[in-house]
Amino acid sequence: MNTYTIVRPEHLNHHGYLFGGAMLRWVDEYAWLVASRDFQGCTLVTVAMEDLQFRKRAVSGSILRFEILPERLGNSSVRYRVSVFADAPGASGEEEIFSTGVTFVGLDEKGEKKALPRLDHFRSRMD
Numbered sequence: 533m534n535t536y537t538i539v540r541p542e543h544l545n546h547h548g549y550l551f552g553g554a555m556l557r558w559v560d561e562y563a564w565l566v567a568s569r570d571f572q573g574c575t576l577v578t579v580a581m582e583d584l585q586f587r588k589r590a591v592s593g594s595i596l597r598f599e600i601l602p603e604r605l606g607n608s609s610v611r612y613r614v615s616v617f618a619d620a621p622g623a624s625g626e627e628e629i630f631s632t633g634v635t636f637v638g639l640d641e642k643g644e645k646k647a648l649p650r651l652d653h654f655r656s657r658m659d
């Protein structure tokens with residue numbers, strides 16, 4: 533599934549480029565939204581982000597595309613691959629600026645891990 537946002541001045545660091553923490557906040561939130569749409573009715577929490585790569589800087593006005601796809605379904609966990617692409621102002625195409633794997637765990641009412649359902653299809657693969 534793809535979702536989009538724009539880099540605004542409040543997202544920049546003191547060097548004038550996108551602040552890494554802003555990127556991580558978007559990645560956690562958007563990946564959680566995608567996972568929650570796939571596993572409807574489940575309570576999911578982020579347990580890990582791995583293989584974080586900030587590949588290119590992004591400037592204010594860039595349109596970011598977050599490509600979020602399921603990568604591995606375990607017992608109580610599911611990992612999503614998140615790749616972020618930027619269209620800089622005036623550029624003729626997008627380039628990949630960031631990637632990571634985000635793992636979520638399903639919880640029961642007591643806050644303990646719980647097996648996730650075996651899905652026939654993932655909504656995120658259809659969108």
Ligand SMILES: CC(=O)SCCNC(=O)CCNC(=O)[C@H](O)C(C)(C)COP(=O)(O)OP(=O)(O)OC[C@H]1O[C@@H](n2cnc3c(N)ncnc32)[C@H](O)[C@@H]1OP(=O)(O)O
Binds near residue numbers: 580645
């Ligand atoms: C959307 C958000 O931002 S939520 C807020 C931030 N997140 C949180 O506060 C979560 C805090 N963490 C926790 O509460 C606990 O770690 C729990 C409940 C998620 C898991 O605790 P435990 O029961 O000890 O988990 P356990 O170590 O057995 O692992 C559970 C699953 O997560 C996986 N997992 C655990 N750690 C990692 C890791 N570092 N990387 C990848 N997968 C991991 C395990 O492989 C296991 O998967 P499986 O069941 O599919 O085989």
